[in-house]
Amino acid sequence: MQTARKKIIIDTDTASDDAVALVAALRDPTLQVLAITAVAGNVELPLAVKNALLSVERAGTYRPPVYMGAPGPLLCELETADQIRGADGMGDLGTLGEPTLAPTPGHGADALARYAGEGDGEVELLTLGPLTNVALAIRKHPEAMRKLRHITIMGGAHPYHNPHTVCAEFNIMVDPEAAQIVFSFGVPITLVTLEACGGAAELDDAAMERMRGTGEIGRFCVDCNRTLIELARAQGGVPSLGLPDPAALAVLARPELIRESFPAHTRVETQGEFTRGATVFCKPGNLYSPAFGDEPAPENTLVVTGLDVAGFHQYLLDRVAL
Numbered sequence: 001m002q003t004a005r006k007k008i009i010i011d012t013d014t015a016s017d018d019a020v021a022l023v024a025a026l027r028d029p030t031l032q033v034l035a036i037t038a039v040a041g042n043v044e045l046p047l048a049v050k051n052a053l054l055s056v057e058r059a060g061t062y063r064p065p066v067y068m069g070a071p072g073p074l075l076c077e078l079e080t081a082d083q084i085r086g087a088d089g090m091g092d093l094g095t096l097g098e099p100t101l102a103p104t105p106g107h108g109a110d111a112l113a114r115y116a117g118e119g120d121g122e123v124e125l126l127t128l129g130p131l132t133n134v135a136l137a138i139r140k141h142p143e144a145m146r147k148l149r150h151i152t153i154m155g156g157a158h159p160y161h162n163p164h165t166v167c168a169e170f171n172i173m174v175d176p177e178a179a180q181i182v183f184s185f186g187v188p189i190t191l192v193t194l195e196a197c198g199g200a201a202e203l204d205d206a207a208m209e210r211m212r213g214t215g216e217i218g219r220f221c222v223d224c225n226r227t228l229i230e231l232a233r234a235q236g237g238v239p240s241l242g243l244p245d246p247a248a249l250a251v252l253a254r255p256e257l258i259r260e261s262f263p264a265h266t267r268v269e270t271q272g273e274f275t276r277g278a279t280v281f282c283k284p285g286n287l288y289s290p291a292f293g294d295e296p297a298p299e300n301t302l303v304v305t306g307l308d309v310a311g312f313h314q315y316l317l318d319r320v321a322l
């Protein structure tokens with residue numbers, strides 16, 4: 001008997017690795033993507049929407065609605081990542097053209113809450129960008145958002161690994177206030193950190209060629225990451241491709257791919273001069289200093305730091321195979 005497809009909403013700051021995750025999600029027969037909501041992050045909001053629409057078209061399957069969300073963080077200035085994704089966020093290929101699809105009217109945060117509220121506890125959320133839309137949806141429609149079954153977040157990192165800033169991963173760092181709202185909300189979270197997506201989990205030259213060899217969808221998935229690949233070649237001498245957003249999708253769709261994880265009470269640093277945006281992983285149940293009150297910290301996150309790399313790479317190849 002065929003198991004029911006997992007119903008998901010995807011919130012994304014669509015640039016090159018988000019694009020691979022969107023294509024893979026739309027080509028995964030175990031998932032039903034109900035809606036996609038765009039948020040500013042890797043690129044400004046209009047480009048995130050355009051890249052999401054292009055990715056939906058390139059997936060070549062069904063076409064869920066794409067909504068425009070927040071144009072920037074709750075409180076601070078937007079920081080983009082065009083230096084590693086290209087000015088258009090998609091490797092500046094100059095060959096992707098314009099989408100034929102248009103965004104669906106309505107704010108992404110309201111759409112998130114509507115699909116969550118209508119989902120009767122069955123809908124899951126996958127976030128691939130800064131958490132601005134999710135925080136807005138929580139603040140505006142808390143009861144609807146409480147009906148989400150689970151939230152899988154690409155974000156966070158161990159401070160020592162020097163992610164985007166001295167100790168903060170990009171998605172959390174762009175909007176730390178939003179991230180803290182999401183982590184303190186109470187819907188269970190799986191956090192797929194940079195540690196899970198780096199090292200051997202990155203695609204080497206041979207793995208990229210295998211993906212390109214599957215056909216036009218595989219070529220799109222690799223080539224739109226051209227800026228990142230060339231940056232890796234310049235920095236490390238060999239081309240490689242880290243795919244954090246597809247890793248988060250793979251964890252949602254195939255949790256058996258998780259190899260290293262730990263439970264935590266996660267908080268986000270919003271005040272530190274050097275630590276703003278850092279994810280702080282505390283052992284659940286530990287009593288805190290009076291700064292956090294005297295209640296033991298509830299577990300709110302499964303922090304994922306390692307994947308079955310071969311299984312993850314095979315998952316990606318299976319998604320793009322024609």
Ligand code: RIB
Binds near residue numbers: 015169245
């Ligand atoms: O730190 C990596 C994350 O930031 C990925 O989601 C990437 O697309 C950017 O949004």
Ligand code: CA
Binds near residue numbers: 013014015128129245
């Ligand atoms: Ca992203």
